[in-house]
Amino acid sequence: MNTITIPADTQTPLERVLCYLKGEKPQRVACFPLILNHAARVLGVSIGKYNRDGKIMGKSHVAAFRRYGSDAILIFSTTSTLAEAMGTKMEFFEEDAPQISEPFIKERSDLKKLKVPDFSRDGRLPVYMEATEIAVREVGSEVCVTTVLAGPLTTAAALFPVDQLTRDLIKNKAWVHELMEICTQACMKFIEEILKRKSLPIIVEPIASGSLISPVHFKEFVAPYLKRLSDHVHKTGGGMPAVLHICGKTTPNWKAMLEAEFDMWSLDNVDLGQAKATAGHRVVLVGNVTPANLLKNTPEEIDAEAKVICEKMGDLKGFILGSGCEVPINTPPENVDALISAARKYGRFDN
Amino acid sequence: MPRERGDLLKDLMDAVFLMNEDLAVKAAKEVVAAGYDAYDAINNGLVAGMNKAGVLYEKEEYFVPELLICSDAMYAGLEILRPHIKTDTAVEKHKVVIGVMEGDTHDIGKNLVKIMMDAAGFEMFDLGRNVPLASFVEKAKEVNAELICMSTLMTTTMDGMATVIEMLKEEGIRNSFKVMVGGGPISQGFAKKIGADGYADNATNAVDIAKKLAAKGGSSQGRAK
16 A cells, blocks of 8 residues: 555645635545544543543543644534433443433423423533534634534434334334424534534434334434534534534435535445445535444455545545444544545545 | 124224224224134234334334334234134244343334344243343353343443353354344454354344244254253
8 A cells, every 4th residue: 555655735724625615626635534523532531531521521632633734623412412411311331422322302292391401511512512622722723613503303212212212213203303404403503503603514314214214204304403403504604514414324315315405415324436426516525434444354354445435426526434333432442643644645636 | 793803804904004903992992702712813803914014114104103002002903812812823923032232222223123033923021221231141041042132232341242142152142043133333343253053134034034033043952961
């Protein structure tokens, strides 16, 4: 892999990403390894501490950016963080991300008690906000700082047990729509709080994965709500793009996703070349080295996998190399380096 | 006058794959009242319906919500019919221990596999989620299982699968069980690397693999004492 000379970067990560937004050619393809909880490893703090302390979370991401030079910072703890602020209880671990221990809604009538949270106080939202502020203050002039929030369906599935929620997509549609309405309002407020801090909101909706729900349910319970979120970013974001990440399989939902009018999709277990053919005219595509491979494979294998993805994308316009989903917490640093180097090697516009 | 056996079987099958729990209950009660063979009604009614649902799942016409509601109907019918199975028609089932790795609480995938394997006639011992690794080994020994199925959605817990296989080796009982793995970050390559016998990427696929492994007889015969 060392036979090719790797051209030095001539743009800052922020300049590179801005090229995409302006529709200009960057010096090379940008690279978004989705470094989330892994940032704690770079600073050398426990995952437990990272998840509970805004200063540590912010500093972890600054450290990860300094170490790797990726083209985006993604402030994130779990996809249940918004639900947690709305009353869902979490279990915390020293060396892993928190997980849901008790969803807020036990009886469907609990929906009446559900409220849009107070972002200065509820759950760990202040942790997110502080981490976001630190990252923007310290490196916001060099790199695109983003804050990740779970979308309405994923938030709903963290408020009400997912097996019951999925059944209710069929059996209690009206109730699910009521729940989705409150979750959507909470997401809109989250977006405002993120934008206020000059960070870019990234909406993640893993529960809407094609591995879980049908395209029919996606159209009814996901796309219309996502559309409201992208509209909100467009209306209040001062030119910020609306960004969506959905894990797992998404191919059958691309048409509905297009109607939700996002500007950037981060995709996981799909053929990214096929995604380009369907959505490339409208959407910048981010992806999609297999996350488990980042953990288990060698840097040479990561390089080869990234090369194949770059080749599939053809002219590379509107493409950002990345990981399909979260970079596993214990990923060896040299594999993240290999992924970013691959963007320098195979993501060239000058040949 | 009780309805024909064939009519009731069709109702049971339809009830399951068309997600109609009330119909499953009604038809099951009619089977019992008419004195028809409960075992036949389970296999050729409820289970046939669940298999049909599985086919739709394979074709990506059904997804998780549909399969779960189908299984609700199947289990509602089973609850009524099971007490009426005549002991001489009961068949020895392949025993399977299943669970989600320690440190992981995501269990939708595991639950779907359990449902489909249940319908396929395996006897399932479900350890639930966040299962201590040693429990897989202990339970498998205790119930004399043929298969151990492990699931995880997280990269931080996938290595627990390798640990369970190591535990089996250390106890000298690796060959007494077949080991199957699956879940989001798991791949055929990973399964091979850790020495698992099978990998499945969805619930219906898991049934096929389990049947193959059970047929190979990876079982309790010749277990080290």
